[in-house]
Amino acid sequence: MSLIHVRVITPLGLYKEFDTPYLNFQTTGGDRGILPNHMPLVASLKIGKMSSEEDGVRNNYAVSGGLFYFRSNTAEILTDSIENKNEIDLDRAQAAKKRAEERLSQTADGNIDVRRAQLALARALNRIKVSELK
Numbered sequence: 001m002s003l004i005h006v007r008v009i010t011p012l013g014l015y016k017e018f019d020t021p022y023l024n025f026q027t028t029g030g031d032r033g034i035l036p037n038h039m040p041l042v043a044s045l046k047i048g049k050m051s052s053e054e055d056g057v058r059n060n061y062a063v064s065g066g067l068f069y070f071r072s073n074t075a076e077i078l079t080d081s082i083e084n085k086n087e088i089d090l091d092r093a094q095a096a097k098k099r100a101e102e103r104l105s106q107t108a109d110g111n112i113d114v115r116r117a118q119l120a121l122a123r124a125l126n127r128i129k130v131s132e133l134k
Helices: 090-105 114-131
Strands: 004-010 013-020 023-027 030-034 041-054 057-071 074-078 082-084
Touching: 013 041, 023 057, 030 041, 041 114, 057 114, 090 114
Parallel strands: 004 074
Antiparallel strands: 004 013, 023 030, 023 041, 041 057, 057 074, 057 082
16 A cells, blocks of 8 residues: 655654655645645645544644645645644643734734734634544
8 A cells, every 4th residue: 555655844843754545734725635646746735734644543733834745655744833633732722812812802003913913813723623623
């Protein structure tokens, strides 16, 4: 059985390397899924979920956007941050959501960076959603 070799790289270095029979992820152009021997692909990742199967176990990840490269059954994911469902601190994610919502409610104050607050809210909501997956 052919597998996809996956390397996930963050600014801190190699996060994880594994082999999987499939990879599902969310791009700025929509949801994508790849199987071994897929044609080469370059895509921009959006804040969203990524799923794979590792050693017979389905894994879900919260991805904060980035770039996806695939060629010759090797996928490289470059992202600012990624967390496995089991690594997500739900209390921390909910606190981040609350902070972002508070910032967005103060948009009349010229000191608020609205886009930054919107991205923080999107990341927090994604982490909460992924942590609640079965």
